[in-house]
Amino acid sequence: MVKIRKAVMKDAKAIHLIIKERTKDAMVLPRPLNSIFSHLRDFYVAESDDGQLVGCCALAISWDYLAEVRSLVVVPEARGTGLGVDLVNACIQEARELGVREVFALTNIDKFFAKMGFTETDKNILPQKIWADCINCPLFPDCDEIPMIIKL
Template sequence: MLVKEALCRQAKSGDVDTLYELIKGYAEKGIMLPRSKDVLLRQIDTFVIAEIDGEIVGCGSLTRLGLDLVEIRSLGISEGYKGCGIGSKLVEQLIQQAKEQRIPKIMALTYEVRFFERNGFSVVDKEIFPEKVWTDCVNCPKQHACDEIAVLRYI
């Protein structure tokens, strides 16, 4: 399939319903934490979206975990658009935001290790991120049997 170039932009409040549905699809498969519409609205300034012809086809967010650490969260691509470089474009945009905030470390918990490795991340032990463990993992249903892989990139 020939896919047009995706444009990345900051999310806005009018994008919440679409973001919610995209994230919900991943959450139902157990590969992403769900986010309520209220939470998405409160955190909308942390989200970047990818659009093709006005249609949202991907999203990702950047959440601060400490003075020198941010996390890429809720990175997802709509069915039919995976493998087209949209995820890498979103990651690039999020890395740029971290650079602008002068935050030297970006982490993610993922099942897509190869994707993150292609984008300059390395696999690390997730226990090196107590900021993540104590803010999010304590509320996760997979807390005691987490099968996600931690990745880290220094910028």
């Protein structure tokens, strides 16, 4: 049984490691450990019965009533079990509780997000995101990620 919960201090290094592994295939952007610590409250983790982290996802407030689901990672041995859906749903639930009206993701797995109710959108509606994070990405401005959004 896997439990979805908010991240705590002891999780930061494990979150950093599973994100780092996933950056090798360019599915998520790298996050320095100091960034994980400073944004720890954004993260949800999936923890197995033996206490190992098998996934993570973060909800980052971007702008007025707008938030982003980011750093979604499920370790290879736990993929296909619904953990990704559970992690994104935890973020969406928190977004609703905060009064967020729209949640977006920049993703290479658009079919996954489409099944969850996200629709493709124009990246130009996300100017704060583009200039805050994307400008530092090695793929900028030739990003291959698809902007997806869901209205809550």
